[in-house]
Amino acid sequence: MRIALAKIPTRWIAAVTVVFTVAALHFGGALAPLDRALMDLRFRVLQRPATGELVLVQIDARSLRALDTWPWPRRYHGELLDRLMSAGVREVAWDVDFSAHSTAADDRLFAASLARAGDRVILPAFRQAASPEAVGQGVTDTLPKPIFRQRAQIGGINVSPSGDGLIRSIADAAMIDGQRLPSVFALLAGPSAIRGRRFLIDFGIDPQTIPRVSYIDVLRGTVDTERLAGKVVLVGASAAELGDILPVPIYRSMSGAGVQAMAYESIVQDRALRLLGPVAMLPAGAVLLLVLVPLFTTWPWRAAIAVGVLAMIGVELAAIGIQAAAPVVLSSAPLLLTVAISFAVAMARRADVQTRRLHAQRTAIEKRRMLMDRMVEDSFDGIVIADRDGKVRVLNRAAERMLGRAARQSIGRPLASVLCVVPDSATQASPWWQGASEHGGPFECKAARAGGGEIDIEMVVGHVALPDGRGGQETFHTFTFRDIEERKRAQEAAQRARDEAVSANRAKTEFLANMSHELRTPLNAIIGFSEVIQNQLFGPINPPRYLQYVGDIAASGTHLLEIINDILDVSRVELGRVKLDKAELDTCALLRSCVRIAAGWPAFAERGFTAEIPDTLPAILGDERIVKQVMINLLSNAFKYSLPGDNVALSARVGEEGEIAVSVRDSGIGIAAEHIPKLTTPFYQVDGSLARRHEGTGLGLFLSASHVELHGGKMHIESAPGVGTTVTVRLPAAAAEISAASA
Secondary structure, three states, X not given: OHHHHHHHHHHHHHHHXXXXXXXXXXXXXXXXXXXXXXXHHHHHHOOEOOOOOEEEEEEOHHHHHHHOOOOOOHHHHHHHHHHHHHOOOOEEEEEOOOOOOOOHHHHHHHHHHHHHHOOOEEXXXXXXXXXXXXXXXXXXXXXXXXXXXXXOEEEEEOOOOOOOOOOOEEEOEEEEOOEEEEEHHHHHHOHHHOOOOEEEOOOOEOHHHOOEEEHHHHHXXXXXXXXXXXXXXXXXXXXXXXXXXXXXXXXEEEEHHHHHHHHHHHHHOOOOEEEEOHHHHHHHHHHHHHHHXXXXXXXXXXXXXXXXXXXXXXXXXXXXXXXXHOOEEEOOHHHHHHHHHHHHHHHHHHOXXXXXXXXXXXXXXXXXXXXXXXXXXXXXXXXXXXXXXXXXXXXXXXXXHHHOOOHHHHOOOEHHHHOOEEOOOOOOOOOHHHHHHHHOOOEEEEEEOOOOOEEEEEEEEEEEEEEOOOOOEEEEEEEEEEEOHHHHHHHHHHHHHHHHHHHHHHHHHHHHHHHHHHHHHHHHHHHHHHHHHHOXXXXXXXXXXXXXXXXXXXXXXXXXXXXXXXXXHXXXXXXXXXXXXXXXXXXXXXXXXXXHHHHOOHHHHHXXXXXXXXXXXXXXXXXXXXXXXXXXXXXXXXXXXXXXXXXXXXXXXXXXXXXXXXXXXXXXXXXXXXXXXXXXXXXXXXXXXXXXXXOOXXXXXXXXXXXXXXXXXXXXXXXXXXOEEEEEEEEXXXXXXXXXXXX
């Protein structure tokens, strides 16, 4: 009973090892040559004829000699098409490039033939190497000339070799010139054939059974029309001198049109093969492994070899049977390799006794390797390793340098005499390292140097349990530490710098706030008295020119007061003193109010303005004055940074997450991408020169973004020079904000 229990884990470990080995070999491509050879063998065994529904019209050597020119004038193709239509064919496809330049007269003749044929003609689009020398370095897509594309269906012709350089699989559709085109053969096979798949061509279909006629015979009318009536026709080159020859399995080479015909036959005969790969085979391989390994282990080696050979033959016969019954190709190489490796594993298990004898030695070597890894002699950190009794076993070079102690004099000594840590609240214990072991770290402490003095260190304490070679474990304590005196000095300096910067910024903000208050009082007086004079409350002004000067004084004072108000708002934001008087706001009414205000601006009449505000929008929870200020500021910027004749638009909608999204868009001068992230910083202006065309302090977008964030929203800016700018504000709906607050 004990022996049987001991074998069970080994059996499962062996099975898992074999399965993963086979999978690794397959996915690594090592089994691909064997799988392809077995697939070709099955094609030779499972031969079948073509349906005869597709006729190849070959541009062969006889046709080239008869017409005595290449490329042929396109009128030949038009005459051929007329002949085929007269013979009663269902559909005609070409494997000929119609993208090249030709004579206009020939093009018109061929286009006329296409028009007479209706929609029963398929012309090819090719994806191929950009040049014969650029294979693998780029592709180019060629389509028929527009005069032909307007009168025919377009199908793709795009084949690519497998890993062995042969054409084995093909797709029924491909991306050509930015559009997904059905392949030529799929269009010939009918709409149901176009499934967006790649499949293996069944080369078990005998290509010699595909009906073929010569191009010149059809052109001269010497072909019996009964051979063509009711068929689909594929016109393509078969002459070797035209170069359209592709490497294929079994038959070595085949014309491009022949490959298309084989793909057509694979679809219409329901032989579009799919590969049953190793993922599906792994469970079968595991079962096969679990059955065969015990037999190989217990039976004599001659009988085991016979069983293995029979198992391989059975696997391949099953693969042939499956492929004959269904369009499925079995990837049998992993199963065959599983049988072979199962035999090897069984033989290896017979050597298990010897493996166990070597186990103790391997454990000792592994223990030494792990200890050497822990030493990390080249580490910048100091490393000390002690055994469970507190005796030093390892002291690396960095620890020697920091502690001022030589490793050869420290090995074997008590840890407390080598790594002398000054006790603190984290390491209070006797001896100290027991408490530190429980603490773990990282923690900071001081260590004594051998020559006197102390250093600040940061330490991490760990534990390692290693096999002792006798079935037990031996515990070691690891102490990893580094000198942090420079780091602590740098941290202290950085903290001082941060404190000074914060203090300076707060002093600046306080100064701006105080100065703004101080400046507003005289400015109000200037504005008030200038308005009294401008309105001539105490009598007329003479000469009248003074009225213009007084108006300029009032306007300048008002503008300066607005700037000071903006600076004061900036100060409030930076000091966190903005208080919101929140209430549920009618979003539609608020936006319409902003539009009415904008309608009174002089620039409004000079620009095209549209407002897309739905009849109903969810309410928002916010400060009406501030929200309205944000919207008016965005509209003001849109009018300011656009020119007469430009368009300005305001739109509002409900976003994907239920928020209210308001966008202000203009077709003005726009902003370069590198400036956009800086627009919401205080005092930033794209054009900061004294000769700039647009006035402003650079505070509007900063205040708008800050106020939007205070309402729990976000502001996003999109812009491009010469295109215009779109600013989108997203504010949470009142219902969502109230629900979140109550939760």
